Amino acid sequence: MSTRRTRSSTSPTLIAFGRRFRRFRDAKGWTQEGLALRAHGGAGVKPQYIGAIENGRARCTEKFAAEMDEVLEAGGELLALWHDLAMDATFPAWFDWVAVEGDAVVLASYSLSVVHGLLQVPAYAEAILHGDKDAVTARMSRQAIFTRSDPPPPDATFLLDTQTLDRPVGTPDVMVEQLEHLAMKIEEGMQIQIVSSEGTHLGNTHPFTIATLEDMQQVAYVETLARGFTMAEPTDLVAFGRALRQVQGLALPVAQSLDEIRGKATTWKQARSSGERPAARPRPEASA
Numbered sequence: 326m327s328t329r330r331t332r333s334s335t336s337p338t339l340i341a342f343g344r345r346f347r348r349f350r351d352a353k354g355w356t357q358e359g360l361a362l363r364a365h366g367g368a369g370v371k372p373q374y375i376g377a378i379e380n381g382r383a384r385c386t387e388k389f390a391a392e393m394d395e396v397l398e399a400g401g402e403l404l405a406l407w408h409d410l411a412m413d414a415t416f417p418a419w420f421d422w423v424a425v426e427g428d429a430v431v432l433a434s435y436s437l438s439v440v441h442g443l444l445q446v447p448a449y450a451e452a453i454l455h456g457d458k459d460a461v462t463a464r465m466s467r468q469a470i471f472t473r474s475d476p477p478p479p480d481a482t483f484l485l486d487t488q489t490l491d492r493p494v495g496t497p498d499v500m501v502e503q504l505e506h507l508a509m510k511i512e513e514g515m516q517i518q519i520v521s522s523e524g525t526h527l528g529n530t531h532p533f534t535i536a537t538l539e540d541m542q543q544v545a546y547v548e549t550l551a552r553g554f555t556m557a558e559p560t561d562l563v564a565f566g567r568a569l570r571q572v573q574g575l576a577l578p579v580a581q582s583l584d585e586i587r588g589k590a591t592t593w594k595q596a597r598s599s600g601e602r603p604a605a606r607p608r609p610e611a612s613a
Contacts, residue, residue, distance in 0.1 A: 338410040340381035345406055347379040349397040363396050364389075370559055377542060383557035422546045422555050425536050427470055432481040434534035435520070435572050440489050440503060441534075443468055443481070444510065444517070449503040452495035471515075479536075482516045484572050490519070490589040497597035504590035511583045518576035519585045535565055 350360050357375040364370040377383035385393075390407035397403065426432070426443075434441055439453060442464050454460040471478045485507075493500060511517050533547040545556045545565040556562070577585060 339378075339384055342406055342410050343379040343381045346393065346403065349393075349399050349403060350375075350379075353397060360393075360396070364392065365560075373540075373542060374557060374559065377557060383542075383544060384555045386556060386558060386561070389558055422544075422553065423467060425538070425544045425546070425555065426467065426534075428538055429470075429479045429536035430539050431537035432479045432534060433484075433569055434482070435484040435486070435532055435569065436489055437486050437532040438488050438492055439494060440485065440507070441483050441532075443471070444483060444507060446499075446503050446506045448499045449494055452499060482518070482573075484518050484520050484569075484576055486520050487522050487585070490586065497593050500593040501590055501597065504586050504593065508583060508586050508590065511579060511586070516579060517582060517586075518573070518579055519582040520572055520576045533565055533568070535562070535569060 350357070353360075355363075357372045357379070361372040361375050362369045364375075374383065378385050385407075387404075387407060391404050393399075394401060394403040432443075440449060442450070445453070445464065447461055447465060450461045450464045451458075454464070471481070490504065494503070507517055531547050531549055533545060536544050536546070538544070543557065543562050545562055547554055547556065547565075556565075576582070
């Protein structure tokens with residue numbers, strides 16, 4: 326019998342913010358439902374979202390914190406606390422994502438320039454992380470979510486821009502190992518699809534992942550040049566969901582993606598022998 330998923334860890338920054346958030350709500354004498362109805366100028370949010378913020382399970386945006394500061398008449402204190410916690414170097418903004426990722430029953434992601442961390446081999450991760458052994462070990466440990474039995478692994482979909490096959494990370498040997506690993510994962514049943522780098526779509530700006538938890542709450546994680554951010558506001562999730570559907574509509578089917586990965590692995594093997602970087606080869610058209 327499967328045990329119920331429980332959050333393995335929660336960011337201390339989110340807990341601290343959530344507790345103060347709740348005190349301001351309690352001071353107004355409002356329920357979570359009452360505050361939810363007042364959000365977004367009366368358009369409202371789900372009460373579960375307010376609860377997730379208060380329990381430290383979701384990170385709101387600066388804009389939402391500013392709005393709640395005004396609605397709750399916090400006099401700037403709530404927004405100031407958000408800034409203090411967001412800038413806390415001890416607990417960076419992406420700290421809570423690993424816990425969310427581990428609790429997810431569904432994961433869907435789009436990777437723009439490098440292979441997703443959950444699919445990386447150690448040598449590839451080491452090149453990305455500049456040889457930081459502890460960081461590599463931590464990244465590899467995250468992949469245990471796919472080999473656990475209780476709770477079962479998440480249902481995962483990985484959309485990889487074709488740049489991830491062409492962009493050299495480490496040596497050609499590293500690229501061969503990484504692409505062969507991707508091919509093996511597809512053969513084992515994992516859904517990995519390649520997306521053309523050509524054209525414009527909503528995912529062109531930043532890589533992102535959407536996690537769906539057991540209670541069907543969703544959390545998005547987006548990576549920027551400076552840092553990563555978790556988001557759980559309904560308006561943000563709608564935007565990420567739209568981007569995901571658009572990107573997936575442009576992706577090759579899994580079988581063709583496997584052929585593309587194998588072909589590029591062969592090209593990297595040739596580059597290993599010749600010492601030259603492989604040129605990007607034409608991408609086949611996606612079948613209906």
